[in-house]
Amino acid sequence: MKSLLVIATALAVGYVGAIPADHPLVAKLDKLATLNKRQGGMTALANNMFNPKGGKVAAVAGAPPTRQANQKDSPAGANRVKMRYGPYKVPNMGVTNILGEEGALWNYADPVAEKPCDAQDGGACTIVGMYAGLEYPDGKNANIDSGLWLHHFVLFNVGPGRQDATCSSISLPHMLVGSSASGSERLFSSGNERTQAIVPNWPTGKNVGYKLKKEDKFALIVDLMNENMKDEVVYLTITFDIMSPAATATYDDMKPVWFDVAQCLTSEWPAPYNSGNYTVPAATWVANFDGEIIGAAGHLHDGGQRVTLEVDGKQVCNSEAKYGETKEYVQAKAMHANPNSATEHISSMSVCMGPKFLQKDLVKGQKWKLRAEYDYNKNKGMMHGNGKQSTVMGIAIMYVRVKK
Ligand SMILES: [Cu+2]
Numbered sequence: 309m310k311s312l313l314v315i316a317t318a319l320a321v322g323y324v325g326a327i328p329a330d331h332p333l334v335a336k337l338d339k340l341a342t343l344n345k346r347q348g349g350m351t352a353l354a355n356n357m358f359n360p361k362g363g364k365v366a367a368v369a370g371a372p373p374t375r376q377a378n379q380k381d382s383p384a385g386a387n388r389v390k391m392r393y394g395p396y397k398v399p400n401m402g403v404t405n406i407l408g409e410e411g412a413l414w415n416y417a418d419p420v421a422e423k424p425c426d427a428q429d430g431g432a433c434t435i436v437g438m439y440a441g442l443e444y445p446d447g448k449n450a451n452i453d454s455g456l457w458l459h460h461f462v463l464f465n466v467g468p469g470r471q472d473a474t475c476s477s478i479s480l481p482h483m484l485v486g487s488s489a490s491g492s493e494r495l496f497s498s499g500n501e502r503t504q505a506i507v508p509n510w511p512t513g514k515n516v517g518y519k520l521k522k523e524d525k526f527a528l529i530v531d532l533m534n535e536n537m538k539d540e541v542v543y544l545t546i547t548f549d550i551m552s553p554a555a556t557a558t559y560d561d562m563k564p565v566w567f568d569v570a571q572c573l574t575s576e577w578p579a580p581y582n583s584g585n586y587t588v589p590a591a592t593w594v595a596n597f598d599g600e601i602i603g604a605a606g607h608l609h610d611g612g613q614r615v616t617l618e619v620d621g622k623q624v625c626n627s628e629a630k631y632g633e634t635k636e637y638v639q640a641k642a643m644h645a646n647p648n649s650a651t652e653h654i655s656s657m658s659v660c661m662g663p664k665f666l667q668k669d670l671v672k673g674q675k676w677k678l679r680a681e682y683d684y685n686k687n688k689g690m691m692h693g694n695g696k697q698s699t700v701m702g703i704a705i706m707y708v709r710v711k712k
Contacts, residue, residue: 351417351486358406361399362413365541368395368445374422379547383508386436386549389424393544395445398456398534408692411534412459415574417484421463421526424548431524434517434556437506437549438463440498442532442542450542451636452500452653457533460499460575460607460701461544466492467524473565474593479572485527492527494566496546497705499607500637501629501654506549507562507707510603511662516560516709517551529574535643561710563599565670567617567678569702579611579697585683588702595674597710603661604706610650611682611689611697615704617660617667618677624667625660627704631687642691649691670708678704 355363367374374392382388396418401411425433442450442458450456466487475482475489482489495518496505507513534540551559569590570577580586606615606627617625632638632652642649658664680702682689689697 350483351419354415354484355417358414359416361403362397362539363416364418365395365397368541371395371445371543372447375424377426382549383437383506385555386508386551387426388437388547388549390545390547391422391424392443393418393421393528393546394530395541395543396530396532398532398540398542400537400539401535402537410693411536413530413532413534415484416530416532417486418528418530419485421528423520423524423526424546424550425520426550426552429552431522432520432553433550434519434553434559435548435550436508436513436517437504437547438496439504439506439547440496440502441545441547443545444540444542449636450540452639453636455535456540456542457535458498458500458502458544459531459533460497461531462494462529463496463546464492464527464529465495465520465524466527467521470524473563473596474567475572480574481529481572484529487527489572493564494705495564497566497607497703499654499701501607501656503605503607503657503659505603505605505659505705505707507602508549510659512600512709513602513661515558516562516602517556518562518564519553519556519559560712562602563597563708563710565593565706565708567593567676567704567706569678569680575701575703576699577701579682579689579700582695582697583684585681585685588680588682588700590678590680590702593676595670595672595676597670597708598672599670599708599710601665601667601670602707602709603659603665604704605659606657606680607701607703608654608657608680608682609690609698609700610653611684611687612654612700612702613681613683613686615657615702616679616681617704617706618679619667620675622666625665625704626658627660628658629654629687630656630658644691644693646691646693646695648688648695650688652687678702
């Protein structure tokens with residue numbers, strides 16, 4: 309129990325860089341993995357430690373169904389299905405967890421999440437689009453203007469043959485949901501900007517989809533924030549555009565590639581400076597499969613300007629942040645009433661695709677690098693009560709067509 313706390317604290321506040329194989333943390337994680345296998349998974353252990361006052365609660369009586377098919381605006385041939393996960397109780401701002409985060413449901417692991425596939429296909433379907441949301445039990449949108457943040461979540465696909473492209477066997481997020489990077493892959497994620505990945509609408513996204521098999525299982529890490537002084541219960545929604553295996557028999561498969569400044573950790577990175585600008589680079593990823601690039605989008609925290617991707621030293625993707633585009637992303641009062649803390653928040657990240665993605669092919673051996681650029685002079689960050697910038701992130705998810 310103690311070693312988990314030590315590791316998590318290190319990860320949240322002081323850890324830098326990719327983990328070299330001889331790093332003492334590796335031995336600890338390894339030991340922890342063995343220990344937790346014996347105890348039947350680290351999911352419950354971690355949830356109890358970090359989220360004693362929040363987490364999944366009983367379904368709310370009278371709430372809309374957890375699977376809502378035939379949603380409007382799906383691309384041709386696809387069925388748009390909205391899944392409601394949870395509900396999750398998010399503690400109020402007066403509750404501080406052991407990492408010093410207030411009003412947080414912090415990297416809460418939910419190892420069992422329903423897939424969106426149609427019942428007649430027995431748990432198989434092809435995903436061609438995804439986007440996320442946050443809702444109150446009655447279905448009303450939950451966002452910053454009512455104090456609720458979809459800080460981020462990670463959707464895992466756990467199944468035979470699934471291998472995360474950018475993590476090896478020892479990986480904290482995969483362990484949190486009781487799996488490993490060689491038994492699952494991170495399929496989708498979103499922050500509060502709620503970027504939509506509707507692949508058929510992208511220039512090179514035709515006749516390709518993520519082929520979910522019957523044996524695959526979904527799991528989630530959910531990270532939510534509540535700036536109100538009372539606990540809130542909310543549902544995470546993921547809307548999927550799905551097609552039947554029969555209709556997509558000739559489609560190519562799609563593989564996600566997850567870039568992260570805190571790769572194989574919980575993605576949080578301590579802000580290196582409290583003011584001015586800085587860039588956080590990720591460790592280099594050497595491409596380990598071949599394919600055709602479909603698109604990528606980044607995720608940052610407030611103060612972030614852009615996420616860039618570079619291949620063999622050349623910048624090929626620039627995902628830019630925009631702030632406060634709609635009123636849901638603007639607060640009347642800053643967190644902790646701190647005048648140096650942001651009131652206008654990231655409301656969108658641009659997608660690299662088509663001509664905006666200067667690299668067309670993924671080729672084994674290419675050296676890929678993500679950089680996250682921050683500038684607090686342009687956009688304020690989120691500040692804790694003690695005047696410190698809260699942790700930052702730099703993530704991009706790229707989708708790659710794997711030819712038959
Ligand atoms: Cu984040």
